[in-house]
Amino acid sequence: MSMRWGMTVPLSGVPLAEHAAVFRGLADAGFTDVWSSEVNGTDAFTPLTLAAAWESRLKLGTAITPVFTRGPGLLAMTAAALAETAPGRFQFGIGASSPVVVGDWNAVDFTEPFARSRDVLRFLKSALAGETIDEQYPSFTVRRFRLERPPAVPPQLLLAALRPQMLRLAAAEADGVILNWLSATDVATALAETKEAGPGFEVAARIFVIPTEDADYARAVGRRMITSYLTVPAYAAFHRWLGRSEILDPMWLAWKAGDRKGALAAIPDSLVDELIVHGTPDECRTRVEAYARAGVTVPVMALMPTPELERGGAAALGELITALGR
Structure with a gap:
């Protein structure tokens, strides 16, 4: 290690x-x-x-x-x-x-x-x-x-x-x-x-x-971070390559439509927990x-x-x- x-x-x-x-x-x-x-x-x-x-x-x-x-x-x-x-x-x-x-x-x-x-x-x-x-x-x-x-x-x-x-x-x-x-x-x-x-x-x-230890707080922050970064084309393409199209498509569609609240809500806890350590x-x-x-x-x-x-x-x-x- x-x-x-x-x-x-x-x-x-x-x-x-x-x-x-x-x-x-x-x-x-x-x-x-x-x-x-x-x-x-x-x-x-x-x-x-x-x-x-x-x-x-x-x-x-x-x-x-x-x-x-x-x-x-x-x-x-x-x-x-x-x-x-x-x-x-x-x-x-x-x-x-x-x-x-x-x-x-x-x-x-x-x-x-x-x-x-x-x-x-x-x-x-x-x-x-x-x-x-x-x-x-x-x-x-x-x-x-x-x-x-x-x-x-x-x-x-x-x-x-x-x-x-x-x-x-x-x-x-x-x-x-x-x-x-x-x-x-x-x-x-x-x-x-x-x-x-x-x-x-x-x-x-x-x-x-x-x-x-406040998982709700951590996940709320994590969702905002994910919408800030993974809507950038290079990071979106990266996560498509990693195989996350299905899980991220709802967030990307809501973001593209201008629905910021919907984009946040479309991110499951499991994805936040994968990408953000808390x-x-x-x-x-x-x-x-x-x-x-x-x-x-x-x-x-x-x-x-x-x-x-x-x-x-x-x-x-x-x-x-x-x-x-x-």
Whole structure:
């Protein structure tokens, strides 16, 4: 079973300036990794830079940094700076992201996501190795770029992937893959497409965790999350590929018709319980361990707010981190 144990940062309700105690608490509890995302909260790199400075015991990773919202050179420079700050501790996860994040929020055309992901991955492998790049890739062109400060220990490059084409690309050309929005029983289906990966291939997975015994609350939150994510075309196609068309068709039809309440009501408890980890801290930890047994080498929890955390504040959060640790 995986000896890695990750948490998504920053944690909700805690200012970045107060995360030194969070990082220390995570390391003390047995967490080995902190991973950041980049949607509409913090950027992917600032929380990890703070973690690098404040807690030397933690490995760092992005899951993910979009390949569209920064130019290739800037992606390489930012990754190189963090790799230099935390030598040997940083894994750089990249991915296509979504039309909303890329197009609606960052005013960039979301076109040919597979090609862009593939080409950025290839560019970064060369750039972070200190090579000069003067190349016309299928999706962009870079002229005479070379990092002034290539990292002595280049970061591993992980690629976010949902379906076979991207999963196979990750296996063929990346150091690992990042999975998202799947159950522990889905992991084998995804990893069947990565059989050509070399030794040491990392498999990170973001796992949404709602640590509360109030199942009604957890399922209500889970339903809202499912309608937010699984109506996005890429995630809808992913779950069709996983075999969930029949169970999700009623939700998709209601959503398409503009019936938001109907879409929520169409999601059965069983699906929420498959995709969202909830329960006591012990139950949540056991559920996350199931992902590791299925082949995930870096399970990464993403904590959702709960009434208990809102009532208990920093003390409750500290106790929860300890209870979820290893």
